Amino acid sequence: MRREIKTAVFPVGGMGTRFLPATKAIPKEMLPVVDKPLIQYAVEEAKAAGVENFVFVTGRYKSALEDHFDHAFELERGLEERQKHHQLDLAHSTLLKPGQAAFTRQQMALGLGHAVLCARHLVGDEPFAVILPDDMILDDVLCLVQMVRAYSEVGGNMVAVAEVPGEHTDRYGILDGDPRAGALIPVRGLVEKPRPEEAPSRLALIGRYILQPQVFEHLARQEPGAGGEIQLTDAMAKLIGRQPFHGFRFSGRRFDCGDKAGYLEANIAYALECEAMREPVRAFLKRYR
Ligand code: UTP
Numbered sequence: 170m171r172r173e174i175k176t177a178v179f180p181v182g183g184m185g186t187r188f189l190p191a192t193k194a195i196p197k198e199m200l201p202v203v204d205k206p207l208i209q210y211a212v213e214e215a216k217a218a219g220v221e222n223f224v225f226v227t228g229r230y231k232s233a234l235e236d237h238f239d240h241a242f243e244l245e246r247g248l249e250e251r252q253k254h255h256q257l258d259l260a261h262s263t264l265l266k267p268g269q270a271a272f273t274r275q276q277m278a279l280g281l282g283h284a285v286l287c288a289r290h291l292v293g294d295e296p297f298a299v300i301l302p303d304d305m306i307l308d309d310v311l312c313l314v315q316m317v318r319a320y321s322e323v324g325g326n327m328v329a330v331a332e333v334p335g336e337h338t339d340r341y342g343i344l345d346g347d348p349r350a351g352a353l354i355p356v357r358g359l360v361e362k363p364r365p366e367e368a369p370s371r372l373a374l375i376g377r378y379i380l381q382p383q384v385f386e387h388l389a390r391q392e393p394g395a396g397g398e399i400q401l402t403d404a405m406a407k408l409i410g411r412q413p414f415h416g417f418r419f420s421g422r423r424f425d426c427g428d429k430a431g432y433l434e435a436n437i438a439y440a441l442e443c444e445a446m447r448e449p450v451r452a453f454l455k456r457y458r
Contacts, residue, residue, distance in 0.1 A: 171324045174317055174379060175222055176291075177215040177298040180284035181208065182228035182275035187427060196231045198302045200432065203439045203446070207426055208234055209263055211302035218313040220298060223265060224291045225272045226284045235272050238265050280398025285380075286388040294382050299401075301376025305435050307442070308421025312377050316417050319353060320379050325413025326405065329377035330354065331423055338365050341373035342402035344416045348372055354416035356409055361395040361402040372416055374402065375423055381412055 185197030192200075198208040212223060227234055241260060248257040275287045285299060298313055306312040312329055320327055330344050345358035348370055358369060378401075387404035394400040408414055422438065425431035437454070440446040 171321065172296055173219065174296055174298050174320065175220060176224060176293075176295055177218075177220040177222070177300055177313075178224045178226065178285055178288040178292065179208065179211055179300055179302060180226045180275075180281055180288075181231060181234060181302065182226050182278055182284045182287070183281075184228075184278050185427075187429065188432075194230060195233055196227075197427070199233050199237065200426070202305065202426065202432070202435050203443060206237065207302040207305070208237065210305060211300045212238075212263075212265070214311040214313050215298065215300060217311050218298065218317045220313075221269060222291075223270045224288045224297075225270065226275050226287045227272055228275050228278060238263050238270055240264065280393070280396070280400055282388050282391055282401040282404050283399035285401055286385060286391075286399070289385045289389075292382065292385075296379060296381050299376075299378040299380060303425065303427035304376030305424045305426050305439075306375070306377075306419060306421040307424070307435075307438055308419070310420070312375075312419045312421060315419050316377060316379055319415070319417055323353060323413055323415055325415065326381055326384070326408055327379040327415050327417050328356070328359075328405070329375040329419050330372040330416040331375050331418070332371045333373040335365050335368070335371055338363050338368035338371065338373070342400075343368045343370060344372040344374065345369035346372065346416055352418045354418065356414040356416055358409060359402050359406040361400045372418075374416075375419075377417075377419070378405075380405070381408065383412065384408060 181198045185192035199206045346354040387407040424435035
């Protein structure tokens, strides 16, 4: 029987330099899109996909992340006294069940692969999901939910992919596979940040992964790769041919919230999804044509 995905890892140990000075004292993953921080969208997506264990790989100055999923007693007492029931529900909506959340620290930001490796003992010998909160995907069926459905058919390892402009391949992990294959693309190879002229395709890895625990063995042996970082892409590439490995072309609109323009666009798109904000946002957008 294929083991279900019950654990998700959230690598949130990066420095978020592209958002300085906003990210000097608060983590990038606490930046809000409309009224929820990026990390909360990621956790809600994992919950919708059936995840029950949430592993956060954090770093120094990231304690706001931990606080966000805990009680805020003073605030809650104040809201209770003022009978602000709706706001109290919102404050409670971030709580995870006792024991569901685990936080570990990546002491040095040595790359995404290293961050995932830090979660090894908390994940154990189980398949698991990885969600990068700064990649947001807007769709009626959340991206990890789509992936878990596909995984229940094919198992193995799976990476979310989307086509990017040819000149942007050097910003992403790029998949070598047949782009005409449909939603599930058998993976022939993976390359981290190839130059456009060397990229095997324009299919870029977007921040959703389903991985088998054997990836940890390769991560533990991994030497630094592109940019001097321990790359998840390089460790995943070692699994190709040994285990099923698919790219998954998800449906939905993706926003790169690690980038200022992408983050702003996500705010607009998510606000337009929200009934109370749609009209005022449409009205002010007209002024910027
Ligand atoms: P990014 O490549 O966006 O890096 O990481 P960053 O440090 O967050 O941001 P910039 O580029 O300096 O602005 C993608 C994801 O991987 C995590 C980040 O927290 C983010 O969720 N990450 C990255 C780690 O957890 N540890 C690392 O060492 C690097």
